Structure formats: structure tokens, C-alpha cells
Amino acid sequence: MTQMRPITSAILPLRLEGASYAVGDKPLLSDISLIVKPGRRLVVLGANGAGKSLLLRLCHGLIAPTAGRCIWADGSSRPTAQAMVFQRPVLLRRSVAANLDYPLALRGLSRLSRRDMVARTLARFGLDPLADQPARLLSGGEQQRLALARAWTMTPEVLFLDEPTSALDPSATRMIEEMIESFSAEGITIVLTTHNLGQARRLAEDVAFLHRGQLIEHRPAADFFAGPQAPEARAYLAGDLIW
Amino acid sequence: MDGPFTTALGLILAADPALMQIIGLSLRVTLTAVLVACAIGLPLGAALALARFPGRGAVIVLFNALMGLPPVVAGLIVYLMLSRSGPLGDLALLFTPEAMILAQTVLILPIVVSLTRSVVADIWDEYREHLQSLGASRLRAVPTLLWDGRVSLLTGVLAGFGRASAEVGAVLIVGGNIAGHTRTMTTAITLETSRGNLGLAVALGIILLSLTLTLNAVAWGAGQWARGRLG
Secondary structure, X not given: OXXXXXXXXXXXXXXXXXXXXXXXXXXXXXXXXXXXXXXXXXXXXXXXXXXXXXXXXXXXXXXXXXXXXXXXXXXXXXXXXXXXXXXXXXXXXXXXXXXXXXXXXXXXXOHHHHHHHHHHHHHHOOOHHHOOOEHHHOOHHHHHHHHHHHHHHOOOOEEEXXXXXXXXXXXXHHHHHHHHHHHHHOOOEEEEEOOOHHHHHHHOOEEEEEEOOEEEEEEEHHHHHXXXXXXXXXXXXXXXXXX | OOOHHXXXXXXXXXXXXXXXXXXXXXXXXXXXXXXXXXXHHHHHHHHHHHOXXXXXXXXXXXXXXXXXXXXXXXXXXXXXXXXXXXXXXXXOOOOOXXXXXXXXXXXXXXXXXXXHHHHHHHHHHHHHHHHHHOOOOHHHHHHHHHHHOHHHHHHHHHHHHHHHHHOOHHHXXXXXXXXXXXXXXXXXXXXXXXXXXXXXXXXXXXXHHHHHHHHHHHHHHHHHHHHHHHO
């Protein structure tokens, strides 16, 4: 079922130019310039409150920058070929299959092509036995698996994941990471925030490090983990060693 | 002479035609009023939950306050509107079952609107980012939120049904309690009790109580089932 998708993307790269987000006069993201390159796995790191989730929401178009711009390569303000998975999966009070069907119906797909896509998705992610179960009664790991599967049905070119495994046990985390890797292998661009540095090392090709709403470093992961230049990033990684 | 309870049981067991006619009319009036109130109140309540406009707070307070509207006052308002000299006088609806439906709709609507608003607002809080992420507009979110709130909404609809089936004042004023035409269970109980005809009154009381009990049992059972089934 796994098809390679071309790395070329119609909507990427996404360029943030001096993007800021403030609530009142309190800046939460300041002057962020960043390019999300197609086909890469970008991991956003930073302490609590550094602005990681906000950066993802800004990229995904859930919030608008109060200054600066987010520019998609296709020129549209918010392309549809993107999806986001939240820390706590938001599942509708419906069956697993109905949860997969919903975004497709929103996009106006015909009943027939929806049924086909839902069946393919259930099969691909091993959700067949759960198809008729109420989604909200699944275990945490199953719920997040469903949330990722649902994102996949939307054939995104870029997938944003906001701490997708922070509430999961190690085996569920492993399964979710495998899903993310398989998406990446299909050519889906990944932008992920995490507090789990092991996960960051496993998944990251690029790292963006945020500190108090500012982008301090944005480099290939190997360089970053070999020795970050900024003292804040060094301290953050050192914290990892202590804990 | 038999006591009222014996007479009542006799009437119920014999499916007395006058009794059946009253029950049938009551159910028709109240169920229609519930349907109309839902058709207006569910979308209106959801819109109040999602929309932001000046005066929204005042509208919410108004609907909350109207939940406590005394039925006689609702009846009086509808009476004034439908009376010969009122704005809807030409329709000649006064003292018809349709007038009673209208009066009961006025009573039920605030309950449906207020409850829908609070249920939908809670689910919207939870779903907002996700629906926004999927590209659903607020308008498109309304049916989604109503459907996902269906279990809680059922409670509100039943509360509305309960209020309408139990009230006397509104239907008495706008219906006129005309035998065979606009006489409902509650107005019949009022009249028959004052006439000392306790058998029929008690029979209707028993029916009304059983109806309420059954509905609440069904609602509770449905809620339990749904919680186990839908999470």
C-alpha cells in the first residue's frame, strides 16, 4: 500500500519572513524567519513556553502572524494539502471509520471514493478490527494512531505534529514514530515538536531551536546535536544529560 | 359509589373514547410544539454558541430568563397576538390546537436554545482547532457539533417536552378548553376536578405521570447506553 510520493511539492517550501505573534503587547513569537523544506523532517525543540506549539499553529494557519508573513510556494494563503496532529487527539464522538470519513466528506469527496479511502486507511494502519468502535473509547495509543491515520487520508504534503507522543507509553510512542517515519518515506514533509530528546535524535533531519519566542538555531540535526552554538541550546541539551 | 381510583382504572382499561381523544390531542399538540421548537432552537442555539456579535450576551441572558417564563404569561402573549385585534388576528387561530402548539413552542424554545448553546459551546471548545485544521467553516461546524452533542441534546429536548406536557396556563388561555376540540390532559384535570368528576381527573393524572416516567426512563437509558457506546 505504501507508495513513494515525489519529494517535489507544490506548496513547499513554506517561508516564514519575520513572523511574529503577540497577544496584547506580549510577544510570544518574535521575528521568526524560517524555511520549511520539502521532504525533510524538521523537529522544533525548546523549553515549555518557548513557543513551539504556537510556531506550528502559525505554520498550519490556525493563527495569523501579528507581524511578518508566512508564504507558501503555491502562493495560496492556506493550502489544503496539509494536516495537523495534536498532543491530545481530537476525535469525534463517532466510530473509527466515521472519524476517517469526516475530513474526506468536508473536502467534498464522493461517497464511493470516501468508502474506498476509508477502507484503504483502515487496512494500512491495522485499524480494521476497530472500524466500528467508538473512537473515544480507544486506548491513548490507538487514538493517536487513528489521528495520524486520519491525517494521512487527507494526502498532506506537510504534516504538523504537536508533541504527538507526550501522553503515550514507550510502545505506543514507538508505533507512532514508525508511522511518522513511514509518512516521511512517502515524501510527506514532517514538522514535529517534542520534549523527548531521544525522539528528536531519532526523527530529526533538521532542528529548529526556540527560546522565549525567538528562533535561536535552525540547522541540520547532526550539526545541532554534535554541538549547538547558542548557549541556550547547549544548556537545553545539557539538561537532557542531567535528567 | 366507586372511589375515583376505581373509576380511573375502569376508564383506562376500557380505553374510554373521551379519555383517548384527550390523550391523543395532548400528545399531538406537545409533540408538534417540541418538533417546531427543535427545528428553530437547535440551529439557533448552535449559532449563539459559535457567533460573536454585539449584544450576544444580552440574547443569551434573555433566553436563559425565558426558560422560567410562566406558562400563563406565555399564553397571554400568544392570546394577544392571535386575538381579533392582534397582529395575527386574521389567521383566526385562537381556540384551535394550532394556537396551543404555538403557545407551547414559545415555552419550549428557550429551553432548547439555552441547552443547545451550552452543549455546543463545550464541544466547540474541544473541537475548534481540529475543525479549523480540517478547513471546516463555522457554518459547516454547526451540524457536526449538533450531531456530536446528540446525547446531551436529547436531555434538553425531553425537558422541553416535560415542561410543555405538564403546563396548564398557556393551553387553557389560547385553547379555551373546548371539549373534543382543545381539551388537553392538563386542562381536563383542572376542569374535572373543579366539577368534582374525580375519576376522569385521576385517570388523566395517572396517564400523565406514566408518560413522564416512561420518557425519563428512556432518556436515562439512552444516555447510559450512549456513554458506554460513544465515550
